[in-house]
Amino acid sequence: IALERDAASGSAEARIWRAPSGAAVLSLTEVVNIARAGGQWAVERAPARSVAPRPLAAERGAREPDWMLPVRLKPAEKRSLDLIGDWPWIRTDHLGSLLGVERRRVSQLTAGLERRDLLAARRIEGRRRLALTDRGLALLARRDRASVGAARKRWSAALVGPDAPFGWRNLRGRRTRQLLRNLTHTDAVHDFLATLANQARSAGSALTQADPPQRASRYFRLDGRLYSLQPDAFGVLRCDGRDQPFFLEWERRAIRPSTMAQRLAPYMRYYAAKRPLEDHGAVPSILIAFEDGLAADHLLRVTRERQQMLAIRVPIRVSNSDALSEHGPLGTAWRSADRATLSRPFG
């Protein structure tokens, strides 16, 4: 025992230390020598890790945690997820066209994503169709800083009753249900875009953007009122260094001329509002495809009437499924209000 003051200022030879029992006053050197003779030096335990690291996920056989996905997924896998998120129930061949890869590669990509429980494939009417799982939806929603719950409510491909048979009535998501219920329409839109992408590629241009309905809608004001367009798709075709935007409407059934005017009205307003050029940098075409050719004729007639009445020009092109399957979306399958002959969709 020593006084703190002495221990701090004294050297190793200063006689300032005394044992609790006796009165003998010793120096630090003497104290150490006594300890060496009789007792033993204090020995530190060898440092040892007290907490062993938890076994890695791969070792436990568990799936990798959600937060690893953004680093582990490859660019092509992310592109696939985006496309399938945009176009639920897309067929694998359509996905391949939009990605610009062969069947072989599509299988590779989808198998990987299915293994990670991001993607669910379902066989519907003999064809494999793809939709995101709830985990896949959550991944995209988090990336976009959007609500996971809202995304599931709208886009979930999970079944309400897991034991009940698969069908649109039994789907969780509102939009996935709708898209499956109108599968021929959904398919037709996918097919249009996929064929367009293929045609563009082989012609040296490219479909650089293909927005699904939720991103294709446009809201605008005219005379103080709020209006909107709700097309089936919006896309941008890049050819010769120029961007050519377009809206796509796929009319599932023939409609009466009176309702046709109503369908046309939002576009008339949109193009009257000078918004198209501001929104897109180039005036987008309106491509309207009908199941039958007669309805296309009606629409062109109504368009001509409305254009004269309102003194505006709307770049509408119409076609029908027969002409489209023969010539493709970029072929001479389109008619406009101004010209009687068939022509290509743009330019």
Added chain:
DNA sequence: CTCTTGCGGCGCTGCTTACG
């Protein structure tokens, strides 16, 4: 018939290393 998957192979890209 549709679709997957194992194998082999090619070309591109970015990084490291050896060389002048």
Added chain:
DNA sequence: CGTAAGCAGCGCCGCAAGAG
């Protein structure tokens, strides 16, 4: 120090066997 060569990873394709 700059450049070339080597290398690994990735994305992709064709072929062919095989599952459902």
